Amino acid sequence: MQIDWWTLGLQTVNFLIVIWLLCRFLYRPIRKVIADREAADRAATEAAEAKVRSAEQAMQAYQAKLDAFEAEKQAQITSLHETLEAERVKRLADVQAEAEAALTAGRAKIAAEKATAQTALRADIVALAEDLARKALSSVGDDPLAAAAGYLDGVTATELDGLKQQLGPDAPITVISAQEFGAKRQAKWRMALTTRLGPDVPVTFQQDPSLLAGVELHFPHAALRFSAADRLHRAASALET
Amino acid sequence: MEASPLVPDILFHIGFVPISRSVVTTWGIMALLFVVLRVSLGTPKVNAGPAQAALEVVVLAIADQLQQVLNRDPWPYMPLLGSLFIFLGLANLAAVFPGATPPTGHLETPAALAAIVFLSVHYFGIRTRGARKYFGHYLEPNPFLLPLNVLGDLTRTFSLMIRLFGNMMSHEFVIAIVVFLAGLIVPVPFLLLGVLIGIIQAYIFTILATVYIGGAIGAVET
Numbered sequence: 001m002q003i004d005w006w007t008l009g010l011q012t013v014n015f016l017i018v019i020w021l022l023c024r025f026l027y028r029p030i031r032k033v034i035a036d037r038e039a040a041d042r043a044a045t046e047a048a049e050a051k052v053r054s055a056e057q058a059m060q061a062y063q064a065k066l067d068a069f070e071a072e073k074q075a076q077i078t079s080l081h082e083t084l085e086a087e088r089v090k091r092l093a094d095v096q097a098e099a100e101a102a103l104t105a106g107r108a109k110i111a112a113e114k115a116t117a118q119t120a121l122r123a124d125i126v127a128l129a130e131d132l133a134r135k136a137l138s139s140v141g142d143d144p145l146a147a148a149a150g151y152l153d154g155v156t157a158t159e160l161d162g163l164k165q166q167l168g169p170d171a172p173i174t175v176i177s178a179q180e181f182g183a184k185r186q187a188k189w190r191m192a193l194t195t196r197l198g199p200d201v202p203v204t205f206q207q208d209p210s211l212l213a214g215v216e217l218h219f220p221h222a223a224l225r226f227s228a229a230d231r232l233h234r235a236a237s238a239l240e241t
Numbered sequence: 242m243e244a245s246p247l248v249p250d251i252l253f254h255i256g257f258v259p260i261s262r263s264v265v266t267t268w269g270i271m272a273l274l275f276v277v278l279r280v281s282l283g284t285p286k287v288n289a290g291p292a293q294a295a296l297e298v299v300v301l302a303i304a305d306q307l308q309q310v311l312n313r314d315p316w317p318y319m320p321l322l323g324s325l326f327i328f329l330g331l332a333n334l335a336a337v338f339p340g341a342t343p344p345t346g347h348l349e350t351p352a353a354l355a356a357i358v359f360l361s362v363h364y365f366g367i368r369t370r371g372a373r374k375y376f377g378h379y380l381e382p383n384p385f386l387l388p389l390n391v392l393g394d395l396t397r398t399f400s401l402m403i404r405l406f407g408n409m410m411s412h413e414f415v416i417a418i419v420v421f422l423a424g425l426i427v428p429v430p431f432l433l434l435g436v437l438i439g440i441i442q443a444y445i446f447t448i449l450a451t452v453y454i455g456g457a458i459g460a461v462e463t
Contacts, residue, residue: 002247002248002249003249003348003349003352004249004251004259004261004349006258006259006261007249007259007261007263007264007347007349007350008349008352008353009353010258010260010261010264010267011263011264011267011344011349011350011353011354012353012356012357014264014267014268014271015267015324015328015353015354015357016357017271018267018270018271018274018324018327018328019320019321019324021271021274021275021278022274022278022320022323022324022327023320023324025274025275025278025279025282026278026282026296026300026327027300027316027319027320027323029282029285030282030285030296030297030300030301031316032285033285033286033287033289033293033297034297036287037287040287
């Protein structure tokens with residue numbers, strides 16, 4: 001076995017040259033490429049993160065705008081509701097005022113018409129009352145005794161007998177007058193009645209101011225009325241029908 | 242093929258310097274490396290082509306292996322250890338080229354590489370831990386073990402050299418014997434086996450050198 005020291009030395013140098021060769025042309029370029037690649041990756045990552053941040057910021061801004069729009073929408077809705085409520089209240093108040101005014105005007109008109117109607121009715125009533133009084137007083141005449149005698153003279157004998165049969169000692173004929181008769185007038189009435197109904201006919205006299213004027217002859221079961229009250233009663237009954 | 246791998250195969254002389262076949266083969270490997278690297282990585286690009294990508298895969302695989310052994314950044318050790326693997330791989334595979342013999346099949350080349358590893362172990366140890374602390378480990382666990390520790394350093398370097406040389410030389414012998422006995426076709430499987438052996442020996446040499454350096458810098462228990 002033999003060692004060639006020149007070969008040993010040359011191979012040592014050769015290997016050192018190989019180390020330099022590989023460092024210069026292999027490791028360094030590859031490390032540089034890897035570093036560049038990592039730098040590019042970092043840059044891409046940072047760019048992506050920047051884009052993500054930008055997107056997040058844009059999203060936040062968009063969300064803020066959405067929130068602002070929503071708040072503005074709610075404010076407008078609230079304002080609109082308030083405006084509508086105010087308008088409703090105002091219109092309701094106006095309508096109520098108009099209704100109140102119309103009601104007041106209607107009441108005033110009704111009151112005026114009522115007053116007018118009452119005035120007209122009062123005039124009609126006055127006229128009617130004047131007419132009734134005129135008719136009642138005109139038919140009674142100035143002498144009730146003549147009217148009663150005329151009536152008794154005008155009835156049939158049968159009717160007259162019917163009246164006579166009602167009378168007796170305990171069943172007198174009662175002469176009711178609006179004014180109190182004096183003795184002279186009572187004698188005139190008694191004379192007129194006994195002449196037509198018989199001499200034994202009992203005659204009594206009473207006063208009733210409600211007759212207003214005239215006389216009423218009350219038999220036990222009949223009455224002959226020649227008074228103003230009776231005439232007024234008949235006129236009012238005729239008006240009701 | 243020379244008569245014996247144990248004898249230097251001098252091809253010519255430059256002046257008084259004898260140039261052996263191993264040296265010439267090494268120059269060929271260096272030239273091949275230069276051409277391939279210039280062509281593949283003349284203008285390295287971030288978007289690598291096929292050749293650049295293949296070289297990146299090789300370099301990163303070596304760096305990953307070194308990191309697993311050293312448990313630290315492998316790039317400060319890549320110039321020595323990565324170059325060891327690449328050079329040994331190419332040198333061991335030189336047998337497949339006609340007329341070339343593996344430089345590692347002669348004693349001088351493994352001896353030169355082992356010497357460089359021996360010196361590098363101390364260089365990295367001192368640089369990392371400091372001279373006092375580094376040389377102090379020879380006194381551990383007991384100062385009386387100093388001779389044994391020194392002897393251990395020398396013998397492991399010697400074994401590193403002899404392991405590589407012995408495997409490659411024996412392979413050369415086997416190939417020569419098979420060619421002598423069986424002709425041209427039969428040695429082909431042995432050549433393929435030689436490819437495997439060459440890569441395995443490059444890997445073993447590099448890993449052992451890494452372990453030695455790792456022990457020197459305190460990253461590996463040796």
